[in-house]
Amino acid sequence: MSQLDVLWQLQALDLQLDLAQRQLREAQGRLGESDELGLARQAAQETADSLKERQRALRDVEMELASLQEKLDDITDRLYSGRVTNPKELASMQQNQQHLQKRRGELDDVALLAMTEIDDLQNALAERQAHLEEVNARWMRDQQELKRAISEFQAKMTLMMAQRTELASMLDRQTLRLYEELRRTKGGRAVSGLKDGLCQGCRVAVPTAKMQLVRRRAEIVFCGGCGRILYAE
């Protein structure tokens, strides 16, 4: 195999490696929590927080109702005990009783509303938790597949790297350095195919005399347009 054939194969391999590296990075970028999972978790958490908040509010109302009921019972006992005879005091107690009854009615309404809201929130929470579980299960499957794909990529790349080392060892040092330098400065493509009289890298026509030189594959010939090494396909 001539140096030019080796260069051509090395170039093809390097392009494959570049692609594999891009695909690997893309796959690695998809590792970790997805937006969908994050949103599902957030929705469930927010609903759970709202539910807790409403339950706490209901407990407060219930406590207030209980203490209010105690006061009412106390007043009722005293009103019917016969011990209070002062009409002014009786009137004041009755007024207080009415006031407490009105407040109890208001708190009953608040408690009823809170219970309805809690009921709705419990239903919403169950739905969101089910959705979260579903998204999470799918995400875990995807991540497993992704991890498998990544190790396959890595194994493939290891093989390619070994091939690359072998090919590179077949080039003399100067040619290899030239190749690496061109790879670096010409967008990853150091060797360009010559086909139908055109450089495939820049589409510039190659003069006939130069084409003949390229076809002989005896020496390195550069494209006059892009400066890449020409290879007759």
Ligand SMILES: [Zn+2]
């Ligand atoms: Zn060219």
